[in-house]
Amino acid sequence: MDLPLIRPNPPKLSQLVTGLQAIEASGTFSNNGPVARRFEAAITEHLFGGQGACLAVANATLGLMIALRYATLGQDETRKLALMPAFTFAATAQAAEWAGLTPLLADCDPDDWALCPKAEERLLADYGRRIAAIVPYATFGNAIDLDRYAWLARRHDVAIVIDAAASLGSLDSEGRGFGTGAPFPVVYSMHATKTFSTSEGGLIHCADTAMIEKLRSMANFGFEGSRSATLPGINAKLAEVSALIAEAKLGDIKTIAQHREALANRYRERLAAFSLQRPSGHGQAMQFMAVLLPGALAAHRPAIIEKLAAVGIGAGTYFSPHLGEQPWFRESCVIDPLPVTDDIARRMLVLPVTDDMTSNDVDRVADSLIAICATLPRASIAAAPLRDRVLGTVVIGGGPGGTALLCAAGKAGKLDALASAGFAMIDRGAAIGAGRLGAYEITSDSSAETFLTADSALPAGLAIADEPTGQAIAEHKGALGVPLPKVGAYLDRLGEILDQRLRSLGGTVLNGHEVVSSQRTADGLWRTRARRIADGGSIELLSRSIVVATGGHQPAIRLAEEKVAGMSLVERCGNRLIQSDTLLATGGIEAVRERLPEGRAIRIAIVGGSTSAVTAAVRLLKASLPLDPGGIALLHLRPLRPFYPSADAAHADGYTDFGADDICPVSGFVYRLGGFRLEARELVIHTLGIGGRVGDPRLQTHQLTGDDDATAVDLLERADLVVAAFGYQPHALPLIDERGRAIRLRCEGPVRGPMVDDLCRIADSDGIAVPGAYGIGLAAGFVPHGRLGGEASFQGQANGLWLWQNDVGRLILDQILAAADGKMDTQRAVA
The missing domain is CATH 3.40.640.10 (Type I PLP-dependent aspartate aminotransferase-like (Major domain))
Structure with missing residues (x-):
């Protein structure tokens, strides 16, 4: 067999004579x-x-x-x-x-x-x-x-x-x-x-x-x-x-690994229609090339291996049977359900990658495999295309961020253009709209009036302000926000109308699909692979642009990485620790009560100065918990700043702690981006005593000072429960370059930064825009600038549905439409 599956290539002892003689002379043959x-x-x-x-x-x-x-x-x-x-x-x-x-x-x-x-x-x-x-x-x-x-x-x-x-x-x-x-x-x-x-x-x-x-x-x-x-x-x-x-x-x-990686990249190009392992890291020491046969061909695997052997190509299986199928381990192990392992082991085929192979050898193996599969019953190795042409845009995620792009297009009168250029949205849920937003038992930091502006994205006769979900929002006009379950119902209805409009214009929404990865192709396109959740079926979409709108999360690793008063919260607080996301979600107060002692006043520390931190304090204060004065401590790094519609309004209220850099030059708002709004604002202005207001005595605040902050240590050590409110980081989608290597994103790097740059383009770990890739939504990290306004002093990330449905959505929309029209080099964008 001229292309065996494995061809061992250890250094030749005949070329190591000097070293062998030295070992003989030393008289030491083992023992370290x-x-x-x-x-x-x-x-x-x-x-x-x-x-x-x-x-x-x-x-x-x-x-x-x-x-x-x-x-x-x-x-x-x-x-x-x-x-x-x-x-x-x-x-x-x-x-x-x-x-x-x-x-x-x-x-x-x-x-x-x-x-x-x-x-x-x-x-x-x-x-x-x-x-x-x-x-x-x-x-x-x-x-x-x-x-x-x-x-x-x-x-x-x-x-x-x-x-x-x-x-x-x-x-x-x-x-x-x-x-x-x-x-x-x-x-x-x-x-x-x-x-x-x-x-x-x-x-x-x-x-x-x-x-x-x-x-x-x-x-x-x-x-x-x-x-x-x-x-x-x-x-x-x-x-x-x-x-x-x-x-x-x-x-x-190093030379051997690089050579084998090059062979693997050639396999990835030639066998793209097969399911392949998602690569991680910058290089994989390939022992062989593993591919998954289509499910319809799994039963023919022995015949495929035999036919490859007949033309001088070694092939085999690995971990098939897997551990749970081997007699000894079936008796001696505890075995959890293994549906994915069962499927992968059934379909696994490994192909040769050896030190002396060439790219032409890889082509020979790939050509032989494809030809053999084509002769077998029900052979089907190519993913069915969504369209017979390249799409303009694939949006990954149909929650508030993804649907906001559709809103922006509707408001600009460009939804037709977006659909005509070739458009698909992929979402895990049964319908696009609110995502998980309605699962939080708190009020919004946007007003009812702001939410209802989304109606302008819909054609006449399709507005939903007068429908029950719109009326439920309108009930809160002039109030301190809207309960998020009502917002969720409203956004779901908005998503339903936008979905219908998009489909009628020729666009596509793939519900019940989970995106696995997007890979840059050699000709500058994006190949996005999605898996149908119901049965594992896969589909691949080619597009000029992708928009990542996968939302944010609070990764647990931050609790171990970020130090507060000289020590991580995991080390200091252990099982007294929860994240604000848990507290703010449905059932959060019940989860808190289960962890608190009974029969005495309790102490809770909240660590963070974000909206989620202050909102957590609001929710706890409403919960009728047994709290003494100062029972809730809010530990924050930066000063707490309230929003004001103008400098005059701030001065009239007795608030003067701001300067020229804290005023948005476009709107005139004070702390437009960095200031708390609505219910969180009310708590802050009372806690700060602005205008003679009196704060809730059950809440105390402490601004963190550094590693030797004795007050913070005392508050954390004495707390019965510690709520970590470090904000959100993006659910970054795995992006792969044209060589099959993971693209390390700035939001995942050793020094994490925003996922997107000032044009909403996804940035790699060097801060360079990834061509044709954009991000929108919670934790994307976009900061308004220039004509979009915002105070110069702002540090952090700007999140807001109105912003996404208008300025941010429009910024992305203009770029992807320009790319689809061929008016813009996809490796650069214009403001």
Whole structure:
């Protein structure tokens, strides 16, 4: 077979004679000898930037065994479960069992094929402290989010050991060797079949050098400094000859990984009609190319492999059967439902990627596979096109942000132009409109009058102001906002009318679909892949532009990352901590009551100075909780500022704490963007005592001063409940460049910034606009400027339905229509 699936290519011993002679001369053949230690130092420097340390072991399975045993030392004896994906190699589960743990097999993610985060969270909630460790697998060398696992370790007090068997040579999202800086063990294989091909061997990397030394002792029978075991141990040491081979391989691994990545990119181009793994990070040390056959062809997989072999091409399956299907593990493991894993394992086909292959070889494999599939019954490998032409725009998300773009088009009389240019909106829900907005039991920070201006986006005869949902909004004219459940009903009805209008003009709305990713094509288009939630069917749409309107969330990792008075809230507050999103949503007060002590006055601290923080205080004050004076403490970083319609109005009210930079030059509003409005404003102006007002005695405020803020520490330590109100971050859609690599966005970077720039274009981690990609909605981070107004002093993000339905929506609309008309280079935009 001239193109085998795997062609091991370890360094040749015949070319390492000098090194072999040196080993013979030294008389040291194992026991952490000089070659092994030299290799450990070299790989730490070259692949992990000199961070932490590495331990070379006899094989990766032994590495997993000692890492898991050490990570769970001292835990309660009732903690015996090791949460891991069912879609992994048998060694992962076997190592856990040899370490005294019972594998808890969980489903995988349908896109990157790694352990499913939703399944993880559910199982952590269901099994609690019975889970001793999580053992994620970096599937086929693909990068996974190690920061998230560091947070899970802290949040749930679980051990983490990463199975990165195929990842030596892979690069993370920062371009570093995958695993760099991990605070827990990351275990790699150096087996002959891997990209980092030796003969047999493994490697453990960790940022904690002391942990590596403990693992070194465990790999040497548990000896620490003498031949007397002080730790559980086994013989897992890497022999000197194997270390010599590994040292030689290290010199070539970057070139080899880059070559294999280039082959994989060619596969991605040629096999785009198949389902492929969503890549993460900057490079994947490809052991082979994995593709999923269409469901209609899964039963023909053995025949496909046989037909490929007949033309000299090796192919096979991986993790099929998966762990949950293997007899030993079916008896010895706890197995969660595995629908995604079942499907992926049934359809998985792996194709050759070897060191000596060329791009022409990839073409040969791809051509052969496509031709074979075309001869089989019911073969259908191409996604059915939505249209027979390229769309102008695909909007991802049909909530308040996405429908706001349709509103802006309707108000500008350009909905017809938008639809005619080719338009599709994709949304998870059964209908577009309010998204989750109606699920919050608070009032809006926009007035009833503002909401009702959306009627101007609708043609005569389709206005909804006089319908029940519109009348329910009108009841609150002149009041301090509108209850969000009423706003949600109104926006759902508005979405229904806009949906009907759009479809009648030739546009498309795909409900019940979840977008997986959008990839930039070589010719400057966007290929957006969506999955039908009901049955997993997929569809791909090509467009000139995409608009990401996926809303915002409050990521839990921020609770561990952001420090308040010198310490993260997770470390200081533990299980006394909730996020403001939970409090503000339906059932939030009930959730708070369940966590508070009974029979005495309670103390609550709210951390944050955003609208959600002040709104949280408003809701708690309304809840008839047993509060003494100062029972609710609002800890904020920046001064609390109220909105005023003009400087004269502010002065007339006795408020003077503003300057020229705090006044919008277009509207004349004071703190137009940074000021609190409506109900939140009322609480702030009373709390500040403006105009002689008297604040609620149950509320105290404290402006944070730094790491040594003793007052903040005292308020947080004494609080029965701490509400984190750090604001929202965007649900950023995975964007992929034309080479199949993840585009790192500014909102996801190490120093996070707004998702969009001042033209609503999505920005990458270098602040450069991603061509043809725009963002709108909660947490997108757009800040009005120029003719759009806003005070010069504003810092933060501007969110508001009126803004999205008017100025922001129009800004995006003009750009995407210009691109569709060919009047604008899609790599730049004009104001």
